[in-house]
Amino acid sequence: xxxxxxxxxxxxxxxxxxxxxxxxxxxxxxxxxxxIALLSSILTFLLTLPLYSEFDSSTHLMQFVERxxxxxxxxxxxxxxxxxxSMPLILLTSFTTVVVVISAWEVIQYRVSQYMAAFLMMxxxxxxxxxxxxxxxxxxxxxxxxxxxxxxxxxxxxxDRIYATLKFFLYTFVGSVLTLVALIYMYTKSDSFSxxxxxxxxxSMNEQILIFLAFLVAFAVKVPMWPVHTWLPxxxxxxxxxxxxxxxxxxxxxxxxxxxxxxLPITPDASAELDWLIVTMSLTAVVYIGFVALVxxxxxxxxxxxxxxxxxxxxxxxFIVFRIMAGDVGNQGAVLALEGGMVQMVSHGFxxxxxxxxxxxxxxxMHSREIxxxxxxxNTMPVFAAFMVFFAMANAGLPGTSGFxxxxxxxxxxxxxxxxxxxxxxxxxxxGAAYTLWMIKRVIFGEVANDxxxxxxxxxxxxxxxxxxxxxxxLVLGLWPDPLVNVMHPTVENLLNHITISKIQ
Amino acid sequence: xxxxxxxxxxxxxxxxxxxxxxxxxxxxxxxxSQEKRWISLLLSVLTLTITALAVIMVAPADSISSFxxxxxxxxxxxxxxxxxxxxxxxxxxxxxxxxxxxxIYKGEYYVLGLFATLGMMIMISAHSFLLIYLGLELxxxxxxxxxxxxxxxxxxxxxxxxxxxxxxMASGLLLYGISxxxxxxxxxxxNQLSMVVSLKIEQYPVPLAFALTFIVVGLAFKLxxxxxxxxxxxxxxxxxxxxxxxxxxxxxxxxxxxxxxLLVDGLxxxxxxxxxxxxxxxxxxxAIGNIIAVAQTNFKRMLAYSTISHVGFILLGILSGTANxxxxxxxxxxxxxxxxxxAFGVLLLxxxxxxxxxxxxxxxGLNDTNPWHAAMxxxxxxxxxxxxxxxxxxxxLSVLQSVVQIDLIWLAVFAVLFSVIGLFYYLRxxxxxxxxxxxxxxxxxxxxxxxxxxxxxxxxxTLLGLGIFPSTLxxxxxxxxx
Numbered sequence: 001x002x003x004x005x006x007x008x009x010x011x012x013x014x015x016x017x018x019x020x021x022x023x024x025x026x027x028x029x030x031x032x033x034x035x036i037a038l039l040s041s042i043l044t045f046l047l048t049l050p051l052y053s054e055f056d057s058s059t060h061l062m063q064f065v066e067r068x069x070x071x072x073x074x075x076x077x078x079x080x081x082x083x084x085x086s087m088p089l090i091l092l093t094s095f096t097t098v099v100v101v102i103s104a105w106e107v108i109q110y111r112v113s114q115y116m117a118a119f120l121m122m123x124x125x126x127x128x129x130x131x132x133x134x135x136x137x138x139x140x141x142x143x144x145x146x147x148x149x150x151x152x153x154x155x156x157x158x159x160d161r162i163y164a165t166l167k168f169f170l171y172t173f174v175g176s177v178l179t180l181v182a183l184i185y186m187y188t189k190s191d192s193f194s195x196x197x198x199x200x201x202x203x204s205m206n207e208q209i210l211i212f213l214a215f216l217v218a219f220a221v222k223v224p225m226w227p228v229h230t231w232l233p234x235x236x237x238x239x240x241x242x243x244x245x246x247x248x249x250x251x252x253x254x255x256x257x258x259x260x261x262x263x264l265p266i267t268p269d270a271s272a273e274l275d276w277l278i279v280t281m282s283l284t285a286v287v288y289i290g291f292v293a294l295v296x297x298x299x300x301x302x303x304x305x306x307x308x309x310x311x312x313x314x315x316x317x318x319f320i321v322f323r324i325m326a327g328d329v330g331n332q333g334a335v336l337a338l339e340g341g342m343v344q345m346v347s348h349g350f351x352x353x354x355x356x357x358x359x360x361x362x363x364x365x366m367h368s369r370e371i372x373x374x375x376x377x378x379n380t381m382p383v384f385a386a387f388m389v390f391f392a393m394a395n396a397g398l399p400g401t402s403g404f405x406x407x408x409x410x411x412x413x414x415x416x417x418x419x420x421x422x423x424x425x426x427x428x429x430x431x432g433a434a435y436t437l438w439m440i441k442r443v444i445f446g447e448v449a450n451d452x453x454x455x456x457x458x459x460x461x462x463x464x465x466x467x468x469x470x471x472x473x474x475l476v477l478g479l480w481p482d483p484l485v486n487v488m489h490p491t492v493e494n495l496l497n498h499i500t501i502s503k504i505q
Numbered sequence: 506x507x508x509x510x511x512x513x514x515x516x517x518x519x520x521x522x523x524x525x526x527x528x529x530x531x532x533x534x535x536x537x538s539q540e541k542r543w544i545s546l547l548l549s550v551l552t553l554t555i556t557a558l559a560v561i562m563v564a565p566a567d568s569i570s571s572f573x574x575x576x577x578x579x580x581x582x583x584x585x586x587x588x589x590x591x592x593x594x595x596x597x598x599x600x601x602x603x604x605x606x607x608x609i610y611k612g613e614y615y616v617l618g619l620f621a622t623l624g625m626m627i628m629i630s631a632h633s634f635l636l637i638y639l640g641l642e643l644x645x646x647x648x649x650x651x652x653x654x655x656x657x658x659x660x661x662x663x664x665x666x667x668x669x670x671x672x673x674m675a676s677g678l679l680l681y682g683i684s685x686x687x688x689x690x691x692x693x694x695x696n697q698l699s700m701v702v703s704l705k706i707e708q709y710p711v712p713l714a715f716a717l718t719f720i721v722v723g724l725a726f727k728l729x730x731x732x733x734x735x736x737x738x739x740x741x742x743x744x745x746x747x748x749x750x751x752x753x754x755x756x757x758x759x760x761x762x763x764x765x766x767l768l769v770d771g772l773x774x775x776x777x778x779x780x781x782x783x784x785x786x787x788x789x790x791x792a793i794g795n796i797i798a799v800a801q802t803n804f805k806r807m808l809a810y811s812t813i814s815h816v817g818f819i820l821l822g823i824l825s826g827t828a829n830x831x832x833x834x835x836x837x838x839x840x841x842x843x844x845x846x847x848a849f850g851v852l853l854l855x856x857x858x859x860x861x862x863x864x865x866x867x868x869x870g871l872n873d874t875n876p877w878h879a880a881m882x883x884x885x886x887x888x889x890x891x892x893x894x895x896x897x898x899x900x901x902l903s904v905l906q907s908v909v910q911i912d913l914i915w916l917a918v919f920a921v922l923f924s925v926i927g928l929f930y931y932l933r934x935x936x937x938x939x940x941x942x943x944x945x946x947x948x949x950x951x952x953x954x955x956x957x958x959x960x961x962x963x964x965x966x967t968l969l970g971l972g973i974f975p976s977t978l979x980x981x982x983x984x985x986x987x
Contacts, residue, residue, distance in 0.1 A: 177921035
């Protein structure tokens with residue numbers, strides 16, 4: 001029944017139109033602005049559901065494709081479509097935006113309509129990024145989403161927000177401009193901006209390496225990978241809760257998605273040649289950033305560093321495949337690695353979002369993110385403490401939660417490449433548990449630390465609602481990841497077949 | 506002695522209408538009291554509208570030349586002339602409140618503006634050295650007078666003097682180049698020049714390159730490319746903001762046309778030489794313009810350096826020497842003129858009683874007091890920075906594409922890296938408007954005249970509209986060079 005609908009366009013543009021409506025309502029009627037924002041985010045989420053239910057998981061081909069000429073002078077098209085890699089991320093985006101809108105309900109009092117509009121527009125841009133199959137369309141969405149995030153951090157952020165938001169914008173922009181040159185270069189060779197055409201474009205090794213590096217800069221900043229991760233802790237600490245959630249849950253995933261959509265299929269030979277670089281950077285992120293997280297005093301900073309470490313698993317999973325395939329164990333391990341990376345992306349979206357929301361809940365009451373200001377929160381906020389401990393366990397990778405599935409798959413696959421890589425990756429199980437649980441111990445458990453903590457009130461219905469939704473998501477994905485893995489399976493296998501064929505002619 | 510041939514006047518009809526109407530404005534204005542000054546404005550806007558319509562009416566399917574080949578009307582001329590007229594209308598309307606506030610609301614402002622526009626129209630259509638120079642001087646003389654228009658302002662007089670001296674020097678250099686070409690080829694007509702140059706290029710490579718250097722330097726002066734950019738920041742800052750708005754927009758379009766006519770139509774055979782020169786000018790402009798703009802605290806001065814860096818980008822398209830590149834440069838020029846009219850337009854509306862609002866700090870907290878104007882200026886800044894989905898992104902994309910196409914990838918990489926530096930100072934404007942609190946000591950009032958607001962909104966939203974649907978304008982630009 002949905003076959004004739006331009007469903008993807010609807011999902012991209014509905015939140016943007018909603019955002020414009022909210023802007024028109026203006027800051028003078030915050031109640032109305034909130035309601036319209038909630039309505040349009042829920043509507044968008046409902047619109048994304050058919051993308052899952054009608055998705056044909058037996059093919060790797062692009063689905064829900066819409067293709068129209070847009071700028072004929074340069075052969076730029078309005079070309080959107082999704083496969084098993086992008087579809088889960090689109091659902092994650094529309095889901096998270098609903099949570100963010102609910103979480104901001106009473107908390108944001110300053111310029112409500114602009115705040116809500118920024119998030120709705122961001123949602124549209126992010127979904128557009130995930131579904132664009134034209135390189136310029138992708139780039140436009142990729143850059144456009146920076147503008148609302150820049151304003152969100154800059155207007156509603158903490159004390160040092162201006163430094164953080166400028167750093168965020170400039171880092172990402174620097175990373176992406178070289179990609180633009182690479183895209184233009186491929187256009188002059190193929191006379192098309194279609195990403196699918198780029199996938200089949202023959203390129204020499206030199207060209208591939210330069211293009212690969214251009215992509216790497218863009219996506220490594222976005223993920224972020226060590227050593228270009230320094231913008232993330234700043235941005236997270238200063239951003240309002242909603243900004244942190246979107247940043248951690250979705251924006252970081254766009255880097256990982258970029259590796260799958262651009263780097264691997266367009267430059268497979270360069271990826272195979274330079275996989276050691278990515279593997280090293282990923283392992284450094286896992287181990288070194290894990291230690292860095294251990295010593296943080298600010299809760300948001302700690303979660304930000306843990307995000308970097310967890311995203312290290314994603315990139316590790318994506319680029320370990322060359323070493324696995326170099327052995328004689330067949331492609332099965334490589335499939336596991338890629339799917340592990342994907343599961344890790346989705347799961348991290350839920351968990352990190354939930355962790356930032358938890359910190360937000362406490363911050364709204366205490367106006368402090370310092371671990372030292374807390375202690376014994378469980379005594380005054382028992383329900384909240386249960387949630388926070390649960391999400392912390394998921395963050396540490398407890399079996400039964402979604403955090404375990406992705407990490408386990410990647411570690412398991414890494415064993416087929418090299419014992420030592422797997423060993424280093426597995427240290428996260430210790431480090432992750434250490435920094436997360438230590439924070440929980442200091443914040444949640446123990447005696448009531450001071451009068452402020454004593455005065456805390458437990459979460460209200462609204463807060464319970466969004467934490468419960470996320471907890472269910474984390475549990476379901478942890479116990480039953482099959483629905484997610486199955487939809488991406490044909491796409492991942494096709495991607496693996498694609499990257500084993502050299503593009504050098 | 507041949508018979509006098511009656512030239513075909515039709516291609517020049519818009520210019521003739523404009524001249525007649527301008528004289529009419531001049532005379533009518535004499536009889537108007539200060540309260541009725543709006544009639545002059547109305548007549549001027551009417552003149553520009555009629556001229557633009559006349560251009561559309563006489564637009565040929567292909568290209569026609571008249572006056573012995575020294576005046577052409579082709580697709581390039583049609584598109585650019587319409588763009589110039591539209592930008593001039595914006596300038597006139599935006600300026601009104603500023604002029605009133607500074608006691609310089611006089612009819613001469615419009616008359617001079619119209620003469621300058623006429624000069625630009627002639628430059629756009631001129632196809633001989635002589636006519637190009639005539640158009641250029643008509644433009645320049647009007648601009649000198651406009652800058653000095655506020656005679657009570659010392660800085661404006663200084664700026665006018667500076668512009669006059671340096672502009673005269675640039676014209677002199679250009680003339681010197683022209684005279685050498687005339688010496689070598691014996692013609693002023695660009696078509697004949699092109700033919701003779703292609704014949705003599707083997708025989709006189711050095712004198713031709715020598716003459717070309719002067720032409721390029723003259724053009725670089727007029728466009729404001731580094732290292733011939735020194736006049737630009739001082740003039741932008743010193744001139745009344747309404748005049749800065751004018752200088753910063755329409756003449757860029759005319760300058761582009763002049764460059765195209767001289768270098769491509771006339772001296773296309775020397776492309777190898779001028780491409781090299783333009784690469785150097787472009788690299789320097791992008792680097793110096795962007796880096797120095799970072800340090801500015803005066804908004805007008807910052808925009809001046811930003812203009813210099815944009816000139817570098819326009820040169821990128823021209824130096825590629827392909828039809829595609831020329832079309833990209835043309836698209837860039839037109840959209841840049843539209844973008845900076847938004848930026849200066851908002852600045853013009855920020856009036857302080859006794860002084861000009863021109864420092865970046867004056868924009869503090871604009872989002873709190875005037876969210877709509879802040880949004881328009883933000884769009885303009887993002888467009889100048891080349892952030893999608895504004896039109897600036899598409900302009901940058903197209904010139905970069907033309908450079909990559911001729912395998913100058915290093916130049917493209919250089920350009921995008923410096924555009925990142927550019928991003929920084931554009932973001933700072935947005936930061937000041939959105940993140941800083943309004944200053945209590947100086948209350949800034951924004952004039953809310955409805956016509957200005959509508960026009961400014963349309964102008965700002967055009968940046969978004971063209972960013973999402975650039976193909977129509979791009980189509981006209983490509984048509985101009987096909």
